[in-house]
Amino acid sequence: SGASRLRLAGLLADFLCRLAPEEIAPALRLLLGRPFAEWDDRALNVSGQLLFAVLETMAPAGPREREGIFGEAVDGGQAAMLLFQRFRASPPAGPPLALLEVSQAFEQVAAVAGAGARRRREELLHGLLERASPLEVKYIAKAVLGEMRHGVSEGIALEGIARAANVPVEEVR
Secondary structure, eight states: HHHHHHHHHHHHHHHHHHHHHHHHHHHHHHHOOOOOOOOOOOOOOOHHHHHHHHHHHHOOOHHHHHHHHHHHOOHHHHHHHHHHHOSSSOOSSOOOOHHHHHHHHHHHHHOOTTTHHHHHHHHHHHHHHOOHHHHHHHHHHHHHOOOSSSSOOHHHHHHHHHHHHSSHHHHOO
């Protein structure tokens, strides 16, 4: 509805106003489920299989438990979160994640090429995920898998940016 759209745009505007200027673009990309800008031709080259291989080294569950989680979860992000909530071998290591660190980690993963690329991508993802809370794992997985479904469309993002900048939506477009 129009009211829920306006409410969501308002929440987004409030969120954007709390960010440092350099965090705004990465935050918007992650909200839209894109590791990179639409015009950027880089790709993570991380499959769901590779992502879950890394997750399962950090949160080892048996085949029955994994099957139960995948049966319960509505998407890969929720499955990743449930896996970490229930089977994580060790708590998050190091300082909490920051938006720019997630963005930089995605850039590093995308830059990997050549012999040993899969192993290097696994190492980079492991380094990122070992510092993540289960909720952060959920949204990192959603961004990696391209399945961000939470109601923030490009249109709502434009409205939120316009509100945060106090300019008309047409100017943001």
